[in-house]
């Protein structure tokens with residue numbers, strides 16, 4: 001079912017998401033997202049079992065599964081400025097893993113409740129992990145017109161660059177798409193993001209257009225090596241510290257994952 005007056009309704013949804021705490025929100029169609037570069041390439045890649053993946057009974061690595069009735073996807077972003085590094089720290093016992101994810105989950109909850117109760121639109125809140133039914137959030141955000149994929153392989157917005165984190169929900173009602181956006185700050189940039197990596201994860205071409213059958217590859221031109229990046233994440237876990245219990249907080253491990261290719265980007269500084 002498509003609702004009349006839907007352009008105004010889409011604008012109202014974006015405004016509501018911002019009122020709930022998102023810095024940006026946008027909408028794209030699920031049928032188009034199924035054809036996005038990450039969703040197309042995923043089954044052609046080796047079966048990656050690193051940080052950011054989760055064992056799941058239902059969905060095997062290389063596959064994804066969404067409800068058949070899902071028609072549109074609403075993507076939310078919250079800022080992760082360099083002066084608030086703790087938003088991105090993975091902490092034992094924290095809902096969603098990080099304080100930033102916790103904020104995103106609560107905005108997603110609020111938006112879903114408002115859509116269902118006030119607007120009678122059925123929704124499905126999406127998990128972070130692909131193996132649990134999630135989507136590739138950077139593709140969804142680029143297609144919804146919130147920004148573009150940069151040469152650091154991260155999603156960049158005009159105002160905040162890559163310093164945002166993302167979350168999404170499906171609607172079973174088809175809504176108009178808010179994207180894409182003409183924006184490419186990488187064209188004129190000398191790519192500090194690719195020089196700063198401690199693992200040299202952008203040093204050589206890993207994927208080609210011929211081999212993968214598409215032009216939009218990891219790192220845009222196929223140079224991003226997720227195994228090298230994951231090795232850095234593993235070493236960040238090994239370096240992580242246990243914090244002492246303070247006030248009402250429980251003691252737990254805090255992991256500060258590498259963000260060098262993100263923080264060096266001049267966009268949004």
Ligand code: B12
Pocket residue numbers: 036037038041042045050051052053088128129130134135136137138139140142143149152153154155156161162163164165166167216217218219220224226229230233257258259261262
């Ligand atoms: C698994 C995972 C990881 C793994 C594997 C990463 C990988 N890219 O393979 C590891 C642990 C290594 C990792 C590292 C990081 N991650 Co991570 N990760 C994820 C997760 C769960 C899935 C990503 C994934 O598997 N992508 C699939 C692979 C196939 O695609 P890809 O390498 O990203 O390349 C695609 C894009 O570049 C795209 N593309 C290229 N050009 C174009 C053009 C257009 C128009 C479009 C639409 C797409 C497109 O196509 C490529 C495929 O061909 C997402 C959350 C989610 N559900 O999306 C977070 C996520 C991508 N990670 C995130 C972050 C921040 C990081 C780190 C900085 C670590 C940190 N401190 O959190 C690093 C950055 C690494 C980098 N430079 O990309 C954020 C990104 C935010 C942003 N602004 O972009 C996400 C979205 C989580 C979140 N909470 O918001 N991650």
Ligand code: SF4
Pocket residue numbers: 150151152153156185186187189190191192193194264265266267
């Ligand atoms: S540092 Fe430059 S090339 Fe890298 S993502 Fe940012 S704008 Fe693009």
Ligand code: SF4
Pocket residue numbers: 196197198199200201228229230232233258259260261262
């Ligand atoms: S997150 Fe760190 S290790 Fe991964 S690509 Fe960026 S700079 Fe390299």
